[in-house]
Every structure is written in structure tokens, then in C-alpha cells.
Amino acid sequence: MPGSSPGSRKALQGYLRVTADGVVAPNTIRALQKRVGSGVDGDWGPDTTRHLQQALNAGTF
Structure with a gap:
């Protein structure tokens, strides 16, 4: 993910388990x-x- 920090990628991965x-x-x-x-x-x-x-717009992500 260009432009993202390792911390934000790790946070996303934690959220996704x-x-x-x-x-x-x-x-x-x-x-x-x-x-x-x-x-x-x-x-x-x-x-x-x-x-x-769509998930972001709906507030479900």
C-alpha cells in the first residue's frame, strides 16, 4: 500500500485478524x-x- 506507514498496515492487519x-x-x-x-x-x-x-461510505469498515 503505497503511502501508508508500517504502523497503519499493521493496524489494518490486526483489524482483519x-x-x-x-x-x-x-x-x-x-x-x-x-x-x-x-x-x-x-x-x-x-x-x-x-x-x-462502499463499506467505508456505509460506516461498516
Whole structure:
């Protein structure tokens, strides 16, 4: 995640309940995708971004 600090990446990983190592790898992305209801493939694409934005707008993330 360009522009994010290791601390914020670790916080995200803690929220998603994956290993908080500060590296946003496919396991972190899959957990995020599952949490926001997008297709789960471990690759951050437009579907992931759209679902994340919808969850943020709805206050559910």
C-alpha cells in the first residue's frame, strides 16, 4: 500500500485478524476482500476498491 506507514498496515492487519507484519501480501488482501464482500482472489483490483469504498461510505469498515 503505497503511502501508508508500517504502523497503519499493521493496524489494518490486526483489524482483519491476520498476521500483523506490516506487509500487505495476498493473505491480507484476501481477508480485506472477505470483510468488504468483494470477490476473494488475493489481488487488489477495481472490485476490491469499489467494495472497500462502499463499506467505508456505509460506516461498516
